[in-house]
Amino acid sequence: MPKRIVALLSLLVLCCAFLAACGGKSSGAGLSDGAYTVDVTTDSSMFHLNEACNGKGTLTVENGEMTVHITLTSQSIVHLFPGTSEDAAKEGAVLLEPTVDTVTYSDGTTDEVYGFDVPVPYLDKEFSVAIIGTHGNWYDHMVSVSNPEPVA
Numbered sequence: 001m002p003k004r005i006v007a008l009l010s011l012l013v014l015c016c017a018f019l020a021a022c023g024g025k026s027s028g029a030g031l032s033d034g035a036y037t038v039d040v041t042t043d044s045s046m047f048h049l050n051e052a053c054n055g056k057g058t059l060t061v062e063n064g065e066m067t068v069h070i071t072l073t074s075q076s077i078v079h080l081f082p083g084t085s086e087d088a089a090k091e092g093a094v095l096l097e098p099t100v101d102t103v104t105y106s107d108g109t110t111d112e113v114y115g116f117d118v119p120v121p122y123l124d125k126e127f128s129v130a131i132i133g134t135h136g137n138w139y140d141h142m143v144s145v146s147n148p149e150p151v152a
Contacts, residue, residue, distance in 0.1 A: 031061045036148035038123075040070055043142040047077065047131050050113055052103040059120065059148055066120035068145050071101045075114045077131045082119045085130040085138035095132075120145050 040057040042048050049055055050071045057068045079095040081088035088095065098114035105111070121127050126142040133139075 031059075031066070031148060033061050033063065035060055035151040037151055038068060038145050038149075039147045040068060041144045041146075043126075044139075046139070047129075047141045048073065050101075050103050052105050057145070058151070059145060066123075066145075067117050068120050069099075069115055069117050071103060071115040072113055075100075075112070076133050077114060078134060079132045080116045080118060081130040081132075081138075082121075082128075083130060084128050085132075085140045088130040088132070088138055118143070123148065 036059040038057050038059045039055055040049055041055070049057065050073050053071050057070045059066055059068045075098070078098065079088075081093060081095055087093060096116050096118065098116055100112050101115035102110055102112055118129060124144070124146045126144045129141050129143045131139050131141060
């Protein structure tokens with residue numbers, strides 16, 4: 001089977017899993033299109049938001065689809081995958097590329113770290129995210145996004 005078909009089938013399976021987890025409802029959780037400040041929690045001290053972000057990310061809703069931008073603590077996590085490490089390691093898996101975010105700490109110093117735009121299948125419930133760092137090992141983590149507040 002050509003690689004392109006395998007990649008498309010993998011994406012279709014992932015979309016079906018997200019829809020099933022959402023009960024077939026729009027993943028936008030009734031939110032209007034726009035930007036929201038949200039609480040983002042992870043299950044690990046190895047994978048967490050930058051302290052300058054106070055546990056907050058920016059959720060974007062567009063046509064019922066949700067994506068959260070998270071800013072990490074360094075540039076040591078080089079890719080994310082919306083799902084498990086097993087699926088991330090498969091041929092044709094589409095990995096999330098980092099952005100370079102500049103953070104300002106409470107003492108006024110700044111740093112350039114990686115951020116990621118992560119698809120959010122639903123709010124207020126954990127979902128799987130796999131990460132790979134500079135050493136080339138995949139790790140599974142759980143992420144939760146909650147408490148959306150419209151960005152002023």
